Amino acid sequence: MKIAVIGTGYVGLVAGTCFAETGNGVICVDVNPTKVESLRKGVLPIYEPGLEEMVLRNVQAGRLSFTTDTGDAVRRSQVIFIAVGTPQDEDGSADLSYVLAAARDIGRAMDGPRIVVDKSTVPVGTADKVAAAIREVTEHAVVVVSNPEFLKEGNAIDDFLKPDRVVIGTDDEEARKVMLDLYGPFVRTGKPILCMDTRSAEMTKYAANALLATKISFINEIANLCELLGADVAKVREGIGSDARIGPHFLFAGIGYGGSCFPKDVSALGRTARDSGYEFRILDAVQSANEHQKGVILQKVETVFGSDLTGKTFAIWGLAFKPKTDDMREAPSLTIIKGLLQRGAKVVAHDPEAMKEARRYLGDSVRLVDSNYEACTDADALLVLTEWSTYQRPDFDTIARLLKNRVIIDGRNIYSPERMKAQGFTYHSIGRAAV
Numbered sequence: 001m002k003i004a005v006i007g008t009g010y011v012g013l014v015a016g017t018c019f020a021e022t023g024n025g026v027i028c029v030d031v032n033p034t035k036v037e038s039l040r041k042g043v044l045p046i047y048e049p050g051l052e053e054m055v056l057r058n059v060q061a062g063r064l065s066f067t068t069d070t071g072d073a074v075r076r077s078q079v080i081f082i083a084v085g086t087p088q089d090e091d092g093s094a095d096l097s098y099v100l101a102a103a104r105d106i107g108r109a110m111d112g113p114r115i116v117v118d119k120s121t122v123p124v125g126t127a128d129k130v131a132a133a134i135r136e137v138t139e140h141a142v143v144v145v146s147n148p149e150f151l152k153e154g155n156a157i158d159d160f161l162k163p164d165r166v167v168i169g170t171d172d173e174e175a176r177k178v179m180l181d182l183y184g185p186f187v188r189t190g191k192p193i194l195c196m197d198t199r200s201a202e203m204t205k206y207a208a209n210a211l212l213a214t215k216i217s218f219i220n221e222i223a224n225l226c227e228l229l230g231a232d233v234a235k236v237r238e239g240i241g242s243d244a245r246i247g248p249h250f251l252f253a254g255i256g257y258g259g260s261c262f263p264k265d266v267s268a269l270g271r272t273a274r275d276s277g278y279e280f281r282i283l284d285a286v287q288s289a290n291e292h293q294k295g296v297i298l299q300k301v302e303t304v305f306g307s308d309l310t311g312k313t314f315a316i317w318g319l320a321f322k323p324k325t326d327d328m329r330e331a332p333s334l335t336i337i338k339g340l341l342q343r344g345a346k347v348v349a350h351d352p353e354a355m356k357e358a359r360r361y362l363g364d365s366v367r368l369v370d371s372n373y374e375a376c377t378d379a380d381a382l383l384v385l386t387e388w389s390t391y392q393r394p395d396f397d398t399i400a401r402l403l404k405n406r407v408i409i410d411g412r413n414i415y416s417p418e419r420m421k422a423q424g425f426t427y428h429s430i431g432r433a434a435v
């Protein structure tokens with residue numbers, strides 16, 4: 001099948017490459033010429049495990065190409081995916097300007113009927129808006145399908161090739177057949193392709209992200225209460241996670257959710273509800289608990305060092321909003337670093353993959369170093385903010401030697417309090433007693 005993917009970010013590049021991997025001819029389009037130029041040279045603009053080799057393989061096989069020319073890509077394709085960003089607008093809603101601009105670009109280029117697939121996360125009713133935008137500029141027939149994406153950054157290839165489920169929203173029989181054909185190779189193990197109307201498909205994506213964000217805020221609230229009551233959230237997680245009705249996933253206490261999806265999607269769903277005259281009470285609580293949680297590390301820092309941090313230096317391990325990605329959009333590390341700097345502290349930080357992004361977000365306000373141990377040199381404490389695997393079993397003797405004070409504040413609960421105590425560290429974590 002000939003496919004165009006409009007928007008070559010985390011979702012578009014992964015989707016396009018995986019469709020090429022199963023033998024389709026894919027043209028990935030982006031408005032950013034630097035990105036396209038870089039991809040043409042085989043240099044990926046993002047870090048996603050396994051993606052680079054798959055891109056190179058498919059480019060070499062002639063199944064995957066990159067362009068800034070939407071018109072050409074549309075004319076040469078049967079199915080066109082929209083995978084552009086839907087960032088948060090000032091009023092909390094999803095900004096649809098990129099999606100609708102892409103829709104108009106597609107419409108203007110159409111020289112015959114096309115299937116246009118919305119893969120961006122968009123509010124309920126957007127498929128109708130996309131169809132209307134296209135029909136305004138073309139006479140040719142168009143079917144707009146909603147096909148929300150559930151991949152996780154850091155595991156995107158696997159999630160796309162082996163999805164838990166695929167959601168296809170359309171009432172058009174022909175378009176449904178084409179989509180089932182396209183996704184067939186990814187569900188050979190029997191995972192379901194769920195066909196529904198476009199509105200239910202659009203809502204499914206928001207409901208999924210809002211529920212996952214709710215789980216995170218819930219366990220964080222439990223963690224904070226555990227600390228006050230002398231309970232251990234890790235034990236509580238095991239206790240509730242083994243209940244089949246609850247399950248163990250998304251129940252790790254931490255420093256709040258971030259990233260390019262949960263914050264904006266929870267906000268957009270709340271906005272959609274308000275615009276429909278409904279007050280979605282839980283979502284406000286989820287957001288407010290998350291904002292509170294981003295401040296918990298600073299509270300712990302103040303417990304140890306007081307509120308004036310002038311003259312203090314903090315080593316930070318982990319800047320990306322989660323491991324195995326370089327994405328720093330809405331990363332809790334940004335809020336924490338800002339809080340430290342405002343209190344007069346200096347920050348020296350390390351991340352295995354997000355250093356380039358960190359430079360973009362933080363400029364010269366923090367010192368970025370190439371080794372996680374170097375960050376500890378003469379620092380007053382080590383703050384662990386992302387649970388990268390390379391941080392999980394470090395050399396604690398070296399850390400103890402390099403730090404000015406043996407203080408570790410662990411926002412991801414990756415170390416054992418008993419071990420930290422035995423090594424002579426003052427150790428604070430989330431939802432567990434400080435030692």
Ligand SMILES: NC(=O)c1ccc[n+]([C@@H]2O[C@H](COP(=O)([O-])OP(=O)(O)OC[C@H]3O[C@@H](n4cnc5c(N)ncnc54)[C@H](O)[C@@H]3O)[C@@H](O)[C@H]2O)c1
Pocket residue numbers: 006007008009010011012029030031032035070083084085086098101102105119120121122149150151152153260261
């Ligand atoms: N990142 C994730 O983990 C994830 C997961 C599931 C769903 N989503 C959703 O998928 C969508 C895309 O997310 P992302 O993280 O890949 O975004 P991104 O910001 O990484 O990429 C979007 C790309 O679209 C390009 N673009 C914008 N307007 C364009 C146009 N008119 N024509 C061509 N290219 C254009 C941008 O230059 C950019 O490269 C969003 O709606 C997001 O909510 C993201």
